[in-house]
Amino acid sequence: MLSSVQNPRVLLLHCRRSKPFHHHHHHHHSKSIHAASLAHPISASIPTSQIQTIQKSILSREKTTRQFAEEFLNRLRLTEPHVKSFLHVSETVLNEADEIDRKIDRNEDIGPLAGVLVAVKDNICTADMPSTAGSKLLENYRPPYDATAVKKLKESGAIIVGKTNLDEFGMGSTTEGSAYHVTANPWNLEYVPGGSSGGSAAAVSARQCVVSLGSDTGGSVRQPASFCGVVGLKPTYGRVSRYGLVAYASSLDVIGCIGTSVADAGILLQSICGHDNLDATSSKREVSDFTSQFISKDYFESQPLKGLRVGVISETLGDGVDQEVVSSIRGAISHLEELGCTVTEVSLPSFSLGLPAYFVLASSESSSNLSRYDGIRYGNQTVSDELSAVYGGSRANGFGPEVKRRILMGTYALSAGYYDAYYKRAQQVRTVVQKSFKAALDVHDILISPAAPSAAYKIGEKKNDPLAMYAGDIMTVNVNMAGLPALVLPCGFVKDGSASLPVGFQMIGSAFDEEKLLKVGHIFEQTLQDMVVAMYHPPWNPGLLFLTSMADPLVTVVFAIVKAA
Amino acid sequence: MALTLFRGIQTRPLLPYSTAFSARKHVIFCSMQSTQTEASTRSKQQAPSNFTETARAKAVEKVLKDFEAIIGIETHVQLSTTTKAFCSCAYNYGSQPNSCVCPVCMGLPGALPVLNSKVIKCAVMLGLALNCKLSLSSKFDRKQYFYPDLPKGYQISQFDIPIATNGFIDVDLPLEFGGGHRRFGITRVHMEEDAGKLLHTGSGRVPLLEIVSEPDMRTGIEAAEYAAELQRVVEIKNLNSFSAMSRAIDFEIARQAELYNQAQADEIVQETRLWEEGSQKTVTMRKKEGLADYRYFPEPDLPEVILTEEYVNGIRDSLPELPEMKRRRYEQMGLTMQDVLFLANDVNVAEFFDATIANISDIKLAANWIMGDIAAYMKNEKLSINEIKLSPQELSDLIGSIKSGTISGKIGKEILLELMEKGGTVKGLIEEKDLVQIVDPDEIEKIIDKVIANNPKQLEQYRGGKTKLQGFFAGQVMKESKGKANPGLLNKILVEKLNAKS
Incomplete structure (x- = not known):
């Protein structure tokens, strides 16, 4: 039915793949951890839904929930010292797994996410774990309540494995902005995992958990998904309740899903979305059954996406975009054409305006949202007789440099005399962006762009160049400004010296039409053939253990080596 | 506050x-x-x-x-x-x-x-x-x-x-x-x-x-x-x-x-x-x-x-009547501005007043009772109109009873005090205390006859020219009737009797 993807980059990978899989994996494994150099990606199978696999196994009692949980926890223990995805790891995972096994024994309803280990970005409130938002100001802060998304996860049977690292309050693109530690990209430990949901993307990529929640204000789910070679889903604004999400920019923030397959991202979204009385901006729109889209490849027609109108945003493949990224996107486009899509280029002239407008709006809202951190209720209070000195001192000591930068920008933009020139003008740009997306989506079913202008870069490379970092958000911020849903999925690799790093492409859909994105994404990844799917797994990653079996002797050897390392 | x-x-x-x-x-x-x-x-x-x-x-x-x-x-x-x-x-x-x-x-x-x-x-x-x-x-x-x-x-x-x-x-x-x-x-x-x-x-x-x-x-x-x-x-x-x-x-x-x-x-x-x-x-x-x-x-x-x-x-x-509309309505009823402001500017008083006049035609009389005896009582006792025991229904009954002559105005004031203090109904109090005004001339005549018979000396003095004693007789008759005799009838019959040639 399908030929291979036409991307030369991918074809190259295809050639490399000829080496014996297990052996190869084995050798590079221990090496890569020390040298942080990337080995060749290894083929596995077409991405399957880990969630469905777990559900099937535990219900058929092929495996217990505890066995699955132990596999993930073991891997987490091995990889975490290198990747550092987490700020907190739950101590009750096995107990919760046992509880699900007991429920299965009693033939009780276990929920659609039963036994699924979910990592949660640390700016999403959890009642039984710290929730620091990556900031010193919330060090040791334990909220008295669960965010609605977390509450829904628990009701679906999910096990919260821990809280993942992020740029402080979600402000950043590398996770280097965390007040606690830097997270590494599992594909190459010298590289950033992206951000701000870098911990959530890295945790999924390293198979430390099944799926994870992130938050996306300007691309914070999609860009790290691209950098870490996993699937990232940014739902429509209002699709998922923001109640319990520590606010960065309220009109742009949305909780998103990260997984190793489109199906998992969709199943995760299904369980957390819907109207919530506690969030006045959450939509009352009916939620369709996303999982009904995930039909087996065996039932695909020869051109399963025949007639789908795909618009490639021309502004996103021009100057300033890494040529290898462009090639990967072109490869993905060819693949979509083979699936029957009608692909045309579409110009969004307002595209470049989105970035500055985004930074004005996001900074303005954050300057207000973060004013509650005044040292009176949380964090270390600076002692002074004078009230303004208590506020000033506590904030000066508590916030990191990027957060301060954005608070200052936002406060400036909202100040008397500047409001019209900055905030108001940015709102006008936002309206223009919304209209141009609407017009483009009237004639196209989905729009396509890269998820980021480059693949992951080295840790420290852009740390002291905020403008370069901001520029990296250009592919994603417009989508937040327009409130639209977008799905990022891996489509190739980019070489940086000896390192080879994944990149993803972004599909943008109409508001509240996640269903279409998931359907297209699912067909896309199911038809990639096994050779490209390799990219879903970091080379040294013991994540493959999951896909084979703990009992596999060779894998056990790998395990032992990693352990020794 | x-x-x-x-x-x-x-x-x-x-x-x-x-x-x-x-x-x-x-x-x-x-x-x-x-x-x-x-x-x-x-x-x-x-x-x-x-x-x-x-x-x-x-x-x-x-x-x-x-x-x-x-x-x-x-x-x-x-x-x-x-x-x-x-x-x-x-x-x-x-x-x-x-x-x-x-x-x-x-x-x-x-x-x-x-x-x-x-x-x-x-x-x-x-x-x-x-x-x-x-x-x-x-x-x-x-x-x-x-x-x-x-x-x-x-x-x-x-x-x-x-x-x-x-x-x-x-x-x-x-x-x-x-x-x-x-x-x-x-x-x-x-x-x-x-x-x-x-x-x-x-x-x-x-x-x-x-x-x-x-x-x-x-x-x-x-x-x-x-x-x-x-x-x-x-x-x-x-x-x-x-x-x-x-x-x-x-x-x-x-x-x-x-x-x-x-x-x-x-x-x-x-x-x-x-x-x-x-x-x-x-x-x-x-x-x-x-x-x-x-x-x-x-x-x-x-x-x-x-x-x-x-x-x-x-x-x-669904908006209730606003105070300004209320004042203009009361003004159109013919009440003075003094009355209007007193009655309309306290929503509870206004409600009481409106409920009272729902059943009677003499609006001015109702206003006078509220602004007079009732306001004085509220002021003395430091009570609001909702705290007194009198209901608007009873006030309109009371006004009706006086107008119809069932009770005298004097008894009306007494009853009012009791109604404000203890509650109850006008009808109940009148019956309980037997306060219905005597308007039957025959009955009044009987009482007068009795009083005249009991006071032969005073009758003699009256007839001897000391006509001021008419007041004494009237008082005695009222006392004998326990205050219930209709004053008009009483005086009319009394004069006739006193001046009658025996």
């Missing part, structure tokens, strides 16, 4: 014209905080005597020959919703500090405000009652400043698009202050959350409506009447310091005029002053607050407030 604050006392001329002797105008913005609670009791405070009121008014009058005071009023109405403005936490006035809090009202990270729909309904009702233009689409904004009692670092309010604008309120000034009709403009009505009071979060985040008037008032009395009318419109239950407000404003007018006359006008600055009841003075509370930049911007956590014509019309149709 009333807190009188003066805010924004401006020194710059506000209006282009001036009075004969004044070149400057001062605008006094008076901010009123009022609280409505179900558990409140009626005002029992005695107003200052008319003498001091008059003296004060005269002193201000003198100042106002040289100056024109320009007064605008900002009023915060706390709603008696059972939940707070932006969360579903129960709100009970006077409850234990911090006993009714949730992540939302604590401003915890991740918490979001959700608007209580009752607040919108109240705002629409108030906007309509104040003859405002309603914004079918309004929004919320954040007003940002740091303060220990402001957990989020901003207050949710409405800035450039309030829910209601451009209204007015009609007032009839009390007759003792010269009377007269005034119309005061309403600039805007908007919704906001109450900034927390101190660190007592339990009472914070309560829904508020803020009403801003045009600077249309010129004296303390006008300001107080504006406030009183507002109270009647929104039925604020326990605001009892209108006289304090009036005194405070008059003090402020005098103080500013004095400073100006002594060439110290630069000491008149924009500030918040507090009225001290003990010393009868205003004192500085906060200065320089006008300089703050609140960096207002649209509240992204709350959607726009969209009102449909249908919704507004539904509320308009």
Whole structure:
């Protein structure tokens, strides 16, 4: 039915793949951890839904929930010292797994996410774990309540494995902005995992958990998904309740899903979305059954996406975009054409305006949202007789440099005399962006762009160049400004010296039409053939253990080596 | 519960014209905080005597020959919703500090405000009652400043698009202050959350409506009447310091005029002053607050407030009769302005009056009873009309019984006292005490015969020319009838009997 993807980059990978899989994996494994150099990606199978696999196994009692949980926890223990995805790891995972096994024994309803280990970005409130938002100001802060998304996860049977690292309050693109530690990209430990949901993307990529929640204000789910070679889903604004999400920019923030397959991202979204009385901006729109889209490849027609109108945003493949990224996107486009899509280029002239407008709006809202951190209720209070000195001192000591930068920008933009020139003008740009997306989506079913202008870069490379970092958000911020849903999925690799790093492409859909994105994404990844799917797994990653079996002797050897390392 | 604050006392001329002797105008913005609670009791405070009121008014009058005071009023109405403005936490006035809090009202990270729909309904009702233009689409904004009692670092309010604008309120000034009709403009009505009071979060985040008037008032009395009318419109239950407000404003007018006359006008600055009841003075509370930049911007956590014509019309149709309409209705009934103001300006009295006159035709009589014996009793006993035991039904029965001659007016007054003190029905009391007037001439004649027979000596004297004794006989007959004999019949028959040739 399908030929291979036409991307030369991918074809190259295809050639490399000829080496014996297990052996190869084995050798590079221990090496890569020390040298942080990337080995060749290894083929596995077409991405399957880990969630469905777990559900099937535990219900058929092929495996217990505890066995699955132990596999993930073991891997987490091995990889975490290198990747550092987490700020907190739950101590009750096995107990919760046992509880699900007991429920299965009693033939009780276990929920659609039963036994699924979910990592949660640390700016999403959890009642039984710290929730620091990556900031010193919330060090040791334990909220008295669960965010609605977390509450829904628990009701679906999910096990919260821990809280993942992020740029402080979600402000950043590398996770280097965390007040606690830097997270590494599992594909190459010298590289950033992206951000701000870098911990959530890295945790999924390293198979430390099944799926994870992130938050996306300007691309914070999609860009790290691209950098870490996993699937990232940014739902429509209002699709998922923001109640319990520590606010960065309220009109742009949305909780998103990260997984190793489109199906998992969709199943995760299904369980957390819907109207919530506690969030006045959450939509009352009916939620369709996303999982009904995930039909087996065996039932695909020869051109399963025949007639789908795909618009490639021309502004996103021009100057300033890494040529290898462009090639990967072109490869993905060819693949979509083979699936029957009608692909045309579409110009969004307002595209470049989105970035500055985004930074004005996001900074303005954050300057207000973060004013509650005044040292009176949380964090270390600076002692002074004078009230303004208590506020000033506590904030000066508590916030990191990027957060301060954005608070200052936002406060400036909202100040008397500047409001019209900055905030108001940015709102006008936002309206223009919304209209141009609407017009483009009237004639196209989905729009396509890269998820980021480059693949992951080295840790420290852009740390002291905020403008370069901001520029990296250009592919994603417009989508937040327009409130639209977008799905990022891996489509190739980019070489940086000896390192080879994944990149993803972004599909943008109409508001509240996640269903279409998931359907297209699912067909896309199911038809990639096994050779490209390799990219879903970091080379040294013991994540493959999951896909084979703990009992596999060779894998056990790998395990032992990693352990020794 | 009333807190009188003066805010924004401006020194710059506000209006282009001036009075004969004044070149400057001062605008006094008076901010009123009022609280409505179900558990409140009626005002029992005695107003200052008319003498001091008059003296004060005269002193201000003198100042106002040289100056024109320009007064605008900002009023915060706390709603008696059972939940707070932006969360579903129960709100009970006077409850234990911090006993009714949730992540939302604590401003915890991740918490979001959700608007209580009752607040919108109240705002629409108030906007309509104040003859405002309603914004079918309004929004919320954040007003940002740091303060220990402001957990989020901003207050949710409405800035450039309030829910209601451009209204007015009609007032009839009390007759003792010269009377007269005034119309005061309403600039805007908007919704906001109450900034927390101190660190007592339990009472914070309560829904508020803020009403801003045009600077249309010129004296303390006008300001107080504006406030009183507002109270009647929104039925604020326990605001009892209108006289304090009036005194405070008059003090402020005098103080500013004095400073100006002594060439110290630069000491008149924009500030918040507090009225001290003990010393009868205003004192500085906060200065320089006008300089703050609140960096207002649209509240992204709350959607726009969209009102449909249908919704507004539904509320308009359900509005109760407004005090101004009530006053005009009473006026058309032929009542004097004195009666109108007394009956219409207390919603409970008005309700009582309307219920009383539902069954009888003599409106003036009902007004007289309420304003006379009943008002006197309420004043002596310090009770409100809702606290006396008399019901409007019984008052109309009582008036009916007197008019029909069933009981005498004298007995009516006695019964009234008992009804107010102990309750019961007019009919029951008349029967129980056997108070029905004797109107049967035969029966009266029998009593007269008996009295005459028992007093032969007095009869002889009468017939001997001492006709003044008629009063003695009448008294005896009334006594014998236990006060029930119809006085007219009694006298008519008595004279006939006394003068009869035997």
